[in-house]
Amino acid sequence: MTGPSRPNILLVHWHDLGRHLGTYGHPGVPSPNVDRLAEHGLRFDNAFATAPLCSPARGSLFTGRYPHDNGLLGLAHLGWEYRAGVRTLPALLGDAGYRTALAGMQHESSEPSTLGYQEFFALRTTYLEREYCDGVTDAATAWLARAALDDRPFFLSVGFEEVHRPYPTNRYAPDDPAGVEVPPFLPDNEWTRDDLASFQGSIRAADAAVGRLLSAVDELRLTADTWVVFTTDHGVAFPRAKSTLYDPGTGVALIMRPPAAWPSPRGATDRLFSHVDFVPTVLDALGLPVPPEVQGVSHAQWLRGGDPAPAREHVFTEKNFHDIYDPLRAVRDTEFKYIRNFEPRPLLPLPGDLEASPTRYGYGDAHLAHRPDDELYDLRDDPWEQHNVAADPQYAEVRARLARRLESWQQQSGDPLLKGPLPVPPWPRQPRYGALVDDEGGPWAR
Structure with missing residues (x-):
């Protein structure tokens, strides 16, 4: 595989999670695999989305630009798209020789072919269909097996529908409502407890899928040369969280496990990190140029074990x-x-x-x-x-x-x-989510 200067990158992103995980101080939450990733990596305790809803938040993660700059002011299935000429992380990495692919959930565009991936696949054809973690993980692990035979470094983005509402009980077994921890910004009553119990049931399922992904990375002997990054789009889907600018709405889990040879710090850090910093940090860490239009700041020097000074103050x-x-x-x-x-x-x-x-x-x-x-x-x-x-x-x-x-x-x-007030988007089109095109150019999954 490639040396540590050109590592692989596996990015796993969930939906509507916030920081509701065991490793973030919620010991009753069933997230052992993500917690274990944090134990062997770096956990950011002050990481934030740029927006408290899906498309704008994801747009900043993948472009390094704020929603009002990249054009994703609202939800993609309601008509919002990137401005013309906006470059994404997979496109930039592809230009640098990376093999790039998207497995599962994206919500940045109604046309996934515009997102810069060389390969992309989804398990749904309309927005109302769901891309659950088990099927996405099947597809992602199969792709990893093929990528392990390739001399090129890879960037694989794996998106889970979880833990977006609803939480159907035929798919997610709820936790015991009596045992959940109710955060101070919510009323402690049977409605909230039942809701949190269902939420945590979906976390358990998604966490198990992360465990399968990490096992695949180990079994394919990719661990030593692969950055594993785990995050979510924005805060939890509860009142006074999602769709607000309070911390429960914008605070996100962010965990990075570097390749073994990288001198990155381990443990937990309280330094401020914005999702808009992800693109410049990745590019800078790889020794690639950061486009001038990128608005985030790089934390790469610190990740290399260098200057401990904060990269941002706000x-x-x-x-x-x-x-x-x-x-x-x-x-x-x-x-x-x-x-x-x-x-x-x-x-x-x-x-x-x-x-x-x-x-x-x-x-x-x-x-x-x-x-x-x-x-x-x-x-x-x-x-x-x-x-x-x-x-x-x-x-x-x-x-x-x-x-x-x-x-x-x-x-x-x-x-x-x-x-002044912002204009509304064009009338929304029906989103299409595409199919993976395999190495021979044929449809691989629909």
Whole structure:
């Protein structure tokens, strides 16, 4: 295989997970395989998506650019696409000699052929179909077996539908509701507990699939030359998480297990990392040029065992379109978070999957009250962002400083929201998810 300067990359990404894993301080969550990956790698405790919903978050992960810059302001199946000329990580790696493939879930485009992969395969032909982890893993492990015989390094992106709602009991055996841990931002009642128990059942199934992938990497003798990266698109699909800019909505699991020869740190780190940093970090670590339009920062020097200084001091997040137009922007450092709400809306406009969730039945209606223009949270004393101190005179200087920093980032990144409301996308097309084309050019799976 290739030497450590040109390692393989296996990227595994889930749906709607946040950081709800055993290794992230939830010991009752059944995630032994992902937890084991963290034990042998590097766990980022302050990693964040750029957006709290699927397509915009994934778009930043694969382009290194914020949603308002790459064009994915909303969901791909509702008409949003990358702007013309946007380059993705698989395209850049392909140009550098990598063999690239997508297995399973993607939600960045209605046309997967535009995403830059040399090979791609999916188990569905419409958006409403599901790409469950077991079938995706079957296809991914078969592809890995072929790639192991190739002299080229590879980049394989493996996307699971899990742990997106719903959680059908004929597929996922729920955990015991009495044993789940209810996070402080949710009400502790039977509705929430039943919902969390079902959620954790889907985590168990997806974690088992990760175990199969890791076993395949070991059995094919790829471990010594392969970066394994695990992450998710955004936060958990519960009220006050998904579709919000609070930490439960944008905080993500991020675990990297480097090749054996790499001098990367191991264990856990609390350094700030944004998904927009993934592309520049990968390219820089491989010694490849980072395109000038990429907006993230590289952590590669630190990953090589070099400069321990933080690569960034702030994380920026945004929301534009989900079920409705709901423009939000936020800036976060290690002590405070400032959120600006650009349109009058309820405190928590719930997307459709949350409005229909069991947790919603026991949630009450307090979230329908009018929300303020801006919010400020002291994360040192209020890590769950329950107490808005934006109007507190003691925090006036912090509020002003972060508001200036947020506006400066909007200006520097070309945020069109500064010029007024954003336009809606063209009428959505029916997404197509494609088929794998094998080495002989024929359809491999549909």
